[in-house]
Amino acid sequence: MKDTSEVPIRNFHQVTEWLYRGGQPGSDGIKSLAEMGVKTVISLRWGKKTIATEKSYVEAAGMRFLSVRLNYWNLPTQQIIDDFLGLVDHEASRPIFVHCLHGADRTGLLIAIYRMAKENWPVEQAYAEMKKHGFHRFRIRNFKWMLWKYARQAKEDGAIK
Template sequence: MMLALSSGVSAAAEPSAGSGLPSRASAIRHLSTIAIDNFGQISPHYYRGAQPKGRDYADLAALGVKTVIDLTKDGDSQEPSLAQAVGMKFYRIPMTTHDTPSAEKVAQFLKLVDDPANGPVYVHCQGGRHRTGVMTAIYRMSNDHWTADQAFAEMKKYKYGAD
């Protein structure tokens, strides 16, 4: 999957200042209540972690998350309704941990993440390590202009490769 980190993709525009995001103090207060494994904030518009469960969806919505992006191939069949029940949109981009993401899946992912109407987004796979790590690294390199080494270092902070 590290091969996918060299994919070059152009970045979309940042959301406007009037995007309706929660205040910084409010978001910090809510961050401390998130119980999702391997949870992290990449930017004000991008959160990442493991598969949410039960109350986690309400906690994500309280952070201001508008869209959940599931990177699992055979995800929780109830997840779309759990996300929608608290006012969030849901998208699944089916991936495995064994295959490099296709150019089409990378483009679909970046289009969703970069669309101001979808943000903030929460990106996850089962454990928030491998698929989430790779796609977040691609996001970092395309949007934040990170090097592959910088992106890989962040992946390791979120347990990439740990089993």
């Protein structure tokens, strides 16, 4: 793993050799991502103006920008989960940076689902990582519920062990 302590992005962490997570990057953060060789930025933000502004900065820095709109009030659909997993599976898009505003809740949920679906992590381990990176487990309980629901359904469907 790389030393990421100097990256000027709130809650920035390396997930795998090619996957990073964090909060909303500013212009310095976007510059750092480009310098690190990140090819794709996936935003989980849902405000249209926020998305448009970030898209212009990311593309100006030579990276690809993708938006997977996710908010706190609606749980991600299976289609959103499948789209996200498909995006991170696309090797030509790597390295990838995934973020929401704080890099804790929406990012935490989708990274936890990635860990279970692609790295065979048990739900308890994936949830522990969510908490480690700042998941607001009392304020956003529905995401915790969603994680366990996903684990149960994915096991029934044979998608995870």
